[in-house]
Amino acid sequence: MTVTTPELRRTERRPPSAFRLFGAAARSEWTKLRSVRSTMWSLLVTVAITVGLGALFCAARVSRWDHLDPGERLHFDPAGFSLNGLFLAQLAIGVLGVLVMSSEYATGQIRATLGAIPQRRTMLAAKTAVFGVVVLAVGLVACGVAFGFGQLIFKAKHAGVSLADPGVLRAVIGGALYLAAIGILGLGLGAILRRTAGAVATLVGLLLVLPILVNFLPSPWNDDISRYLPGEAGTAVFQVVRDNTNGLSAWPGFAVLCAYVVVALVGGAVLLHRRDA
């Protein structure tokens, strides 16, 4: 059978470079992130917790200041202490990270996403980059403000520190880095597990439950293992004086946390590439 069909006139399109592919994917993810309200709310909650809870802790510490023994005052870490809200804020960011990936599966949108960007690992990389930069920016604001409020409160007891003091600037920036790492850890878990509930449970297990369980182990196993747990290792980066003398120092600790993040992301990328969507 010979049928003459009209030829569709098309302008020749040069296939985009890998760089342009990533750029377009990143722009797309940025549009996605901005256009749902839950993102804004989660980020606001993260800032509110970091600043509000931090200030509350600082105020409580100041009110008890005169009752502290000299040793406690000597080892007090005004910078790290003002960032203690991060222990709760990390959950808000971690859950948002999970949702960035798992909500795609829950709504079925993942099929549109992978239909538009069949280069699945490029898509995941772009998603991670955009989300990481956003959390880092929000984290810097949150930690900066929390640090500022904290030092204002400590001023009453002449216990505050300044950003110029050794390790302080690193701790404030480290707080933002810690949040970004936890968020991306959530994103990676979301990519692996594809279900919100499972990924959130795993994240909470890693950050909160595992340290408790490890503590039940006989010494010195408990200390040997716990210093390499993601939360325990990662928190060093926003503390100037470690409360746990057994723990890793700032950058090695953060590197350990990053190793967990990389494992989750690479696992997610491999599964995303291989599995049917």
Add this chain to the structure above:
Amino acid sequence: MIEAVGVTKRYGSTLAVNDLSFAARSGVVTGFLGPNGAGKSTTMRMIVGLDAPDAGRVTVNGRPYRDLRFPLHEVGALLEAKAIHPGRSARNHLRWLADSNGIGRRRVDDVLEEVGLAGVARRRAGGFSLGMGQRLGIAAALLGDPEVVVLDEPVNGLDPEGILWVRNLLRSLAGEGRTVFVSSHLMSEMSLTADHLVVIGRGRLIADASVADFIRSSSANHVRVVSPQAGVLKTSIQQSGGSVAVEGDDTLVVTGLDCREVGIIAAQDGVTLFELSPQQASLEEAFMEMTRDSAEFLGESHVRGGAGA
């Protein structure tokens, strides 16, 4: 051009698609038909690279979908309506899609206008009716002005006006020389829209033919004969190899012979005829006839399995 060659897909122990080969050409609307569970959606998912075939290959314009960069310029697909984040507006949904393939933002407003959603562009997609979701899905498929359009049940949930709109849209897309591959379970709709049919049952190809050929070849076609001597005629027709069903006192429904053959038999017997008319099957009847085998096979194998247990 969409081409499937020897495609097989298995989910666990279920063989969803079994050695399926077909092609959808440019410039025509190819209807993709099959009973529920025949493997239509699975096949469409493999076309757009969501699922990978276990054997064989599916290509779009000669290349596997997952090799395409910025695929929306080449292939537009609607696989399921409402595969959309409910919290995002229609316009923002199309905007992230446009961004992902380097498509300008103006095109977003153009397609929203084209599918009749311009008035609700800022509303959250979660509140959309099924029909509005379908229109948004079609808008997404058209976003990159693609040469190949793949639509899974596009008229689902649409009102009569919407169905007519989709029909005209598909006809005009094919008229512009595009490849249009569309599945539906509405046979009457397909007979109006499609030029060519790919029919599958239980994951296997049943027919790959033009709509006219498909209906012509159907054994659901028959000849209606009205005669005062119906009884005499019935015996002669059966002797000549036709099968006859009796309708009322004087009407016969003949299958297996055409009008010409029945007319000759009547003349030989000297039988008076009041009516001798070919009755062409509808697409629906032809479809039911064609796919009955796969349904019967299902029943038979089931019984065998039971006996063996």
